[in-house]
Amino acid sequence: MLILSRKRGQSIIINNSIEIIVTGIEGDQVKIGIVAPLEMNIIRKEVLDDVRSINQKSITSEGDMESLMEWSKRTKKNKKK
Incomplete structure (x- = not known):
């Protein structure tokens, strides 16, 4: 580093x-x-980590719609700041 x-x-x-x-x-x-x-994607690491975590949960069938909705609400609140 x-x-x-x-x-x-x-x-x-x-x-x-x-x-x-x-x-x-x-x-x-x-x-x-x-x-x-x-053409360069710029994204905050914590958002990318959240998306990866949710994707992993959906692959393993551990995720649920409620978790996805909670993540979506958190993401929208962060965008307003």
Whole structure:
């Protein structure tokens, strides 16, 4: 893992096509902006982990519609923030 220190307004470039910019620092939270080609999918890791978990449960028949609905509600609430 590469660990870099950046200040507000500074950025890093990945693969000459993705720029990650520190747009703000508030307490223990860092706000970042991402500039990337439109064909690149950008998703928060916790959302991806939730989707993978639900998919795995559905494959093993452990999941149920109620769990899926709860996840959907949590995801919608997070989008509004």
